[in-house]
Amino acid sequence: MAIVVVGSVALDSITTSRGTYPRRLGGSATYFSLAARRSTTVRIVAAVGGDFPPSLRRALRHPRVDLAGLAVLPGKTFRWAGRYSEDFASRDTTGLRLGVFETFRPHLPPQARSSSSVFLANIDPRLQGLVLSQVERPRLIAVDTIDHWIRHEREALLTLLRRVDMIFLNEEEARLLTQARSHRAMGAWLRRAGPSVIIIKQGWYGAVGWCGRSMVWVPAYPVDETVDPTGAGDSFAGGVLGVLDRAKRIDVDVLRHAMLYGSVIGSFCVEAVGVAGLQRLTAARFERRLANLKRLSGLC
């Protein structure tokens, strides 16, 4: 079992009310792999430039992470800079240099093509489609996207959705895509568009999901303090898909368990700047929070 993730490996500069943290390891594929590798093998397909620091490449290394698809291309690594409002309710992108991502065309190494699961992190939906043409009958294809593609590549996105099993969206994206005004209506719209497994993320409230027509609701793990929410969505997705990739079959109870797992991983992500919270996460701390989250949900 393995998940191939196609997304970004980036250098982030993060500004919060506490300070600015430049040149941090970031990118959707990075956060996703740090979360999913707890459960399953992850194959990263992404590109960095010649300037990508060896120390950060080492930070991605792990017995269950395959970096064969992480191309080093002539040019600069993708850079993102963002500034969060004091309460983290909003963020502005203050800098964006695509670098090697400007011309990135995902190419899957042979062993990645037969992965059991695929996670198409947020990139151009046409490139996401290009990935699907390279994989051999995965059991689960999941996609993430953002408002930019919903606004500017809606048709390409809708075409893609007919080919995927699962979608991750945050609530604003779901509202924008579906134009629906209730969670139930959003879920129904998305199910008609293609995916049968749907997750709408709600930040610090939690997430609502569907497996077919069965609805699941899972709270966010309540942290004492959010320090940096960057990567929380990709960490959540990595936690969820790590569990789903290892599951014998996907039903509503498995989805609930996967979402609880993702919620806990996301909580470790937001408690520290960048990937630090995920890097120092121990199995004991993880299990303690998972038990806490189940308890406050009334599940044990």
Next chain:
Amino acid sequence: MAIVVVGSVALDSITTSRGTYPRRLGGSATYFSLAARRSTTVRIVAAVGGDFPPSLRRALRHPRVDLAGLAVLPGKTFRWAGRYSEDFASRDTTGLRLGVFETFRPHLPPQARSSSSVFLANIDPRLQGLVLSQVERPRLIAVDTIDHWIRHEREALLTLLRRVDMIFLNEEEARLLTQARSHRAMGAWLRRAGPSVIIIKQGWYGAVGWCGRSMVWVPAYPVDETVDPTGAGDSFAGGVLGVLDRAKRIDVDVLRHAMLYGSVIGSFCVEAVGVAGLQRLTAARFERRLANLKRLSGLC
């Protein structure tokens, strides 16, 4: 067992993107009693003016609702007019005439003084305190408030909190009162301020609560469409307190059950204009939703 509720009985004029609905039965004590009467006896302490329509007084009547404390005073009934944004994310108060509420001093009839529970709906915290001096050892004293009192009567509110067992706040109010930036920190602050049972309402996401240090999280019942959210918070509180008033003892499992109950009652409230959704609610429809909500929470 009975709950005495001190709050408003009002005439509301509600404007949504669908239209304007004038002179509807409203007020915190109204919504609360319509919800709580499903489980226990409710004693309303409020005042209306001579203009209060007999048809609306009849709408409040019920075998488990005691109207002895609903005074008819010289003057006009409290009127509130509000306009919701299209997505119900915000509302403006477009008209407010206090009428008889301007000089209202709550006076509890003899049988109300020995109620087992007290709900102090949103009024001036000094008046809420005045009510407490009239009750005889209730088992549970719960209070609701709004941003206005938090901003302008903070000291009176803090004095009151030391005398109550339970508080209901929405998330913005909790943030304003506690200045905390996480649910956990909000809960800890509120517990130190007095109440040991705490509920922070989160609109269509649900509600988080504490019984002592034990945290509970319950989703909102997912409705197909919100038509009018007026009274949802008071209906939720009525549903919760109706269950708590009847419970042998209050622990975290009882609180969870009460919050699920309140969540379902709130869903019926928001699906119709004014009190219509609560009025036409049947036991069969209620039980179906409660089972659905438990299922999507993983509780059955």
